[in-house]
Amino acid sequence: MTPTRETFGNIPPVSQWIFYALTVASMAVFVWGCWRRYRLWRQGSSIGLRALFSGRLKEIMPRIKPGLRRLLVDGLGQKRVRDRGMTGRAHAALFIGFMALFAGTTLLEIDHLAGGISDRFHFHHGLYYVVYELTLDTLGLAFLGGCTFFLVRRFRLPASVGHRKSDWWVLGSLLLIGITGYAVEGLRIAWQKPTGIGANCSPVGLLVSSLATSWPEATSRSVHLFVWWVHSLLVFAFIGSIPFTRLFHTIAGPLNLFLANARLGELQPVSMEQVEKDERIGVSNLKHMSQQQLLSLDACMECGRCEEACPAFATRKPLSPKRVVQDLRSLMSGNRWEAVHETILPETLLACTACSACSSVCPVRVDPVGSILEMRRHLVAEGGLSGTAAVALRRMQSSSNPWGLPQAERGAWAMPASMAPSPSASESQAQHVAAPTVHENPSFELLYWVGCAGSYDRRAQRVTRAMVKLLKAAGVNFAILGKEERCTGESARRLGDEFLFQELAQANIATLSKYKVSRIVAHCPHCLNSLLKDYPQFGGHYQVTHHTELLSELLEQGRLKPPTELGSLSSDTITYHDPCYLARVNGIHEAPRRTLQAAMPAGSGLAEMDRRREKTSCCGAGGGRMWMEETPEQRVSTQRAGEALATGAKTIAVSCPFCLTMMRDGVAARGSEAMVKDVAEILADRLGL
Amino acid sequence: MKILVPIKRVPDSDTRIRVKSDGSGIVTDGVKFSVNPFDAIAVEQALRLKESGAATEVVLVSLGNEECVESLRVGLAMGADRAVLVRVDTALDSLGVAKLLAGLYRREQPGFVLMGKQAIDDDSNQAGQMLAGLLGIGQATFVSKLDLIEGGTRARCGRETDAGIEIVEVQLPAVITTDLRLNEPRYVSLPGIMKAKKKPVEELPAAELASDITPRTQILSFEAPAGRKAGVKVRSVDELIDRLKNEAKVL
Numbered sequence: 001m002t003p004t005r006e007t008f009g010n011i012p013p014v015s016q017w018i019f020y021a022l023t024v025a026s027m028a029v030f031v032w033g034c035w036r037r038y039r040l041w042r043q044g045s046s047i048g049l050r051a052l053f054s055g056r057l058k059e060i061m062p063r064i065k066p067g068l069r070r071l072l073v074d075g076l077g078q079k080r081v082r083d084r085g086m087t088g089r090a091h092a093a094l095f096i097g098f099m100a101l102f103a104g105t106t107l108l109e110i111d112h113l114a115g116g117i118s119d120r121f122h123f124h125h126g127l128y129y130v131v132y133e134l135t136l137d138t139l140g141l142a143f144l145g146g147c148t149f150f151l152v153r154r155f156r157l158p159a160s161v162g163h164r165k166s167d168w169w170v171l172g173s174l175l176l177i178g179i180t181g182y183a184v185e186g187l188r189i190a191w192q193k194p195t196g197i198g199a200n201c202s203p204v205g206l207l208v209s210s211l212a213t214s215w216p217e218a219t220s221r222s223v224h225l226f227v228w229w230v231h232s233l234l235v236f237a238f239i240g241s242i243p244f245t246r247l248f249h250t251i252a253g254p255l256n257l258f259l260a261n262a263r264l265g266e267l268q269p270v271s272m273e274q275v276e277k278d279e280r281i282g283v284s285n286l287k288h289m290s291q292q293q294l295l296s297l298d299a300c301m302e303c304g305r306c307e308e309a310c311p312a313f314a315t316r317k318p319l320s321p322k323r324v325v326q327d328l329r330s331l332m333s334g335n336r337w338e339a340v341h342e343t344i345l346p347e348t349l350l351a352c353t354a355c356s357a358c359s360s361v362c363p364v365r366v367d368p369v370g371s372i373l374e375m376r377r378h379l380v381a382e383g384g385l386s387g388t389a390a391v392a393l394r395r396m397q398s399s400s401n402p403w404g405l406p407q408a409e410r411g412a413w414a415m416p417a418s419m420a421p422s423p424s425a426s427e428s429q430a431q432h433v434a435a436p437t438v439h440e441n442p443s444f445e446l447l448y449w450v451g452c453a454g455s456y457d458r459r460a461q462r463v464t465r466a467m468v469k470l471l472k473a474a475g476v477n478f479a480i481l482g483k484e485e486r487c488t489g490e491s492a493r494r495l496g497d498e499f500l501f502q503e504l505a506q507a508n509i510a511t512l513s514k515y516k517v518s519r520i521v522a523h524c525p526h527c528l529n530s531l532l533k534d535y536p537q538f539g540g541h542y543q544v545t546h547h548t549e550l551l552s553e554l555l556e557q558g559r560l561k562p563p564t565e566l567g568s569l570s571s572d573t574i575t576y577h578d579p580c581y582l583a584r585v586n587g588i589h590e591a592p593r594r595t596l597q598a599a600m601p602a603g604s605g606l607a608e609m610d611r612r613r614e615k616t617s618c619c620g621a622g623g624g625r626m627w628m629e630e631t632p633e634q635r636v637s638t639q640r641a642g643e644a645l646a647t648g649a650k651t652i653a654v655s656c657p658f659c660l661t662m663m664r665d666g667v668a669a670r671g672s673e674a675m676v677k678d679v680a681e682i683l684a685d686r687l688g689l
Numbered sequence: 690m691k692i693l694v695p696i697k698r699v700p701d702s703d704t705r706i707r708v709k710s711d712g713s714g715i716v717t718d719g720v721k722f723s724v725n726p727f728d729a730i731a732v733e734q735a736l737r738l739k740e741s742g743a744a745t746e747v748v749l750v751s752l753g754n755e756e757c758v759e760s761l762r763v764g765l766a767m768g769a770d771r772a773v774l775v776r777v778d779t780a781l782d783s784l785g786v787a788k789l790l791a792g793l794y795r796r797e798q799p800g801f802v803l804m805g806k807q808a809i810d811d812d813s814n815q816a817g818q819m820l821a822g823l824l825g826i827g828q829a830t831f832v833s834k835l836d837l838i839e840g841g842t843r844a845r846c847g848r849e850t851d852a853g854i855e856i857v858e859v860q861l862p863a864v865i866t867t868d869l870r871l872n873e874p875r876y877v878s879l880p881g882i883m884k885a886k887k888k889p890v891e892e893l894p895a896a897e898l899a900s901d902i903t904p905r906t907q908i909l910s911f912e913a914p915a916g917r918k919a920g921v922k923v924r925s926v927d928e929l930i931d932r933l934k935n936e937a938k939v940l
Contacts, residue, residue, distance in 0.1 A: 272879075272883075275880050275883065276883065279884070380876060380878055381878050382881070383766075383768060383876065383881060386873040386874060386875045386876060387873040389876075390873070390874070390876035393878075394723075398701045398704065398721045404703035406705050496878075497878045497879075499878060499879035499880065500878065500879070
């Protein structure tokens with residue numbers, strides 16, 4: 001006899017009819033629930049869904065390919081979910097089990113319907129049946145394991161995980177559906193009494209059936225029918241409850257994965273015409289958000305990964321990305337579209353360092369940092385910014401740099417300031433390290449973007465000098481803009497002053513066009529990100545590299561050669577702090593390590609921190625926070641410096657002038673004497689430059 | 690209650706000031722102008738009083754030519770309700786300013802006048818005091834803390850003095866001049882200024898407010914301060930003490 005089992009075996013026709021009626025009813029509740037949320041999302045600004053799917057398949061495919069990829073990798077592949085130790089693995093188990101059982105039930109129904117047309121269309125038998133049963137029977141265990149894990153975890157709720165009363169139903173119903181599923185199978189085996197492979201292909205079911213072997217067939221059959229009904233009713237209640245509980249993330253999550261197209265470190269430009277038309281900038285009403293952004297609020301599962309990654313939250317500032325998303329969600333649910341700025345307070349919006357850790361860890365790609373920065377735009381336009389950050393912006397307006405120093409002094413870095421304390425004897429004897437301007441070297445191949453910090457900040461000026469020495473030693477044909485370089489406007493844009501940014505960007509783009517610049521090297525990741533991701537929105541397209549990438553390339557090409565003998569090389573341990581806008585936002589984390597490796601004694605390695613590369617933790621200066629004051633106990637820099645010092649490193653290498661300032665402050669606050677140096681400085685030291 | 694806030698257009702504090710070679714004034718080419726920072730503090734405080742419900746209207750006034758409208762727009766963008774430009778094309782001294790403001794005060798009848806303690810260009814620090822004198826009303830100067838009390842009929846002010854914070858109460862109407870630590874003015878961005886363009890700016894000829902604004906003081910010449918000489922690095926504490934004793938003769 002071919003191994004198989006009868007669909008709806010032992011289920012009387014009346015029960016079957018009621019079953020189908022309830023199926024339709026539960027699906028109707030499900031669809032109605034989804035429709036209610038969909039109607040809310042529709043209130044957002046259009047995302048051009050029609051345009052996305054218009055045209056021929058050949059035209060549509062390239063448009064939707066990134067979305068499909070995210071669905072596959074982040075959705076089915078659970079890429080970001082898995083990254084959380086046991087919890088991530090338990091979710092994967094639950095997910096795989098659920099998907100398998102869901103697919104199995106669907107196949108069973110197809111077989112049933114096909115068989116209804118003709119017996120010949122039945123496929124639920126033979127080898128197919130064996131594989132089917134074995135797969136579902138085993139993956140059901142993964143499903144149950146996952147459910148149990150999360151139920152147990154919910155009793156000892158981690159601080160970052162959200163909780164609603166309905167969560168007990170969500171997990172409880174899943175667990176009971178799994179258990180009753182096995183019970184139905186065991187009881188079916190008990191009355192059907194299959195033999196050989198037909199029984200052995202359901203090992204768990206067989207084990208359950210052994211409890212009922214002594215039962216008369218009639219008892220097995222009636223208990224089977226009863227448990228089958230319990231199982232079915234649970235499933236119907238479960239389906240109907242999806243849009244009303246946290247389970248809705250299974251619908252909104254994949255949808256958001258498909259539609260979310262925000263790249264880290266990228267902000268949407270706004271034109272003055274648009275502002276005049278709308279009479280506002282940024283988000284003050286939830287309806288100013290896009291349909292996808294509103295949908296993303298429903299995708300949030302309150303897993304708390306964003307909160308755990310947030311440097312503002314870690315330093316007890318009044319910001320949790322999770323709270324922001326949940327607060328916005330409850331505004332949407334409660335039809336309180338206008339209450340955005342009453343609910344999300346200015347101190348919350350201004351606490352964000354725009355480090356993008358929250359958005360980069362979200363398994364369903366909710367983008368808290370994007371929403372925060374859009375709300376910030378509105379806040380700043382309405383006069384919600386004051387103090388030191390306001391001073392920095394006014395200076396960027398009046399002097400084209402946040403320090404408010406004259407443009408004529410942009411070249412001051414070339415000469416070590418005689419009043420500034422010198423770190424080493426060689427530095428104080430250093431001669432003028434002039435770099436050629438675009439006028440002095442009109443045939444330059446590479447433009448060195450010095451940046452405001454590199455130009456005006458006493459400490460960062462030393463990084464600029466080190467870079468110029470390295471570029472000269474490697475024989476790079478480069479030039480600087482000198483007095484014609486202005487602030488990129490990055491801080492202004494992330495602080496919320498879009499038009500100050502645009503003014504600076506347009507001036508810089510005009511200058512860069514004037515000198516036909518195509519390749520740029522920057523030693524500030526904020527300048528780099530702005531030139532790379534902000535400027536193309538205004539017609540400035542350049543090939544931008546970070547100085548660590550260039551240095552690593554020059555080392556590889558042998559144009560910079562570290563001496564083989566140790567010389568004055570210190571054998572102190574070095575750790576490397578990844579800047580957010582370099583490692584996380586732009587994926588550059590290998591080049592600085594390769595450069596450092598070349599500057600370190602052979603065989604020695606970096607003392608790495610736990611949070612590194614894309615998972616690095618902010619120094620506290622991003623998003624314009626560089627220009628804001630923090631109370632000593634709320635300093636992000638102190639926290640991060642603590643992590644760096646815990647590696648035992650005597651030197652903390654950085655590759656961002658903001659990180660340089662912040663880490664130095666943090667190290668000092670911790671009373672440590674560890675050195676904080678830019679990668680370029682460490683390499684220049686090693687080369688004796 | 691209406692608050693009258695006079696604001697002055699001055700060279701931006703981050704601008705490097707150069708004196709004309711003939712000493713007749715400063716070079717204004719390429720100099721960015723902005724609202725006198727102390728006046729911006731006064732505007733901010735007036736707005737906070739309005740936001741808290743203690744005041745109902747914030748009226749700005751600036752004395753000068755049409756370029757001052759730009760400064761008034763900044764104040765309007767911060768949130769002030771309307772502005773008056775008193776058209777003056779001649780030089781003014783503190784007394785002239787006080788006379789014009791007194792004229793406007795009589796027209797507007799505000800609850801009180803809130804203004805910067807001084808302008809950062811000439812640093813005279815007299816207009817507020819003279820205004821109170823001309824009007825015969827009370828004054829509280831260098832205010833770093835301001836509370837309206839007794840139903841807005843009096844103001845309790847913290848004044849920054851060399852000896853510490855002095856708390857005074859003044860009967861309103863009065864002239865209150867603001868010091869640096871009173872507040873941190875809000876930032877104004879371009880969309881705010883665009884919006885403020887819809888707010889009214891009334892223009893008044895100076896003659897309507899005061900008959901004689903001829904300056905009583907005369908500026909003889911401008912001179913740039915002497916440049917700072919380079920410092921000297923000393924090698925030891927002993928050398929420092931020695932130099933302080935024998936070269937600087939301060940010990």
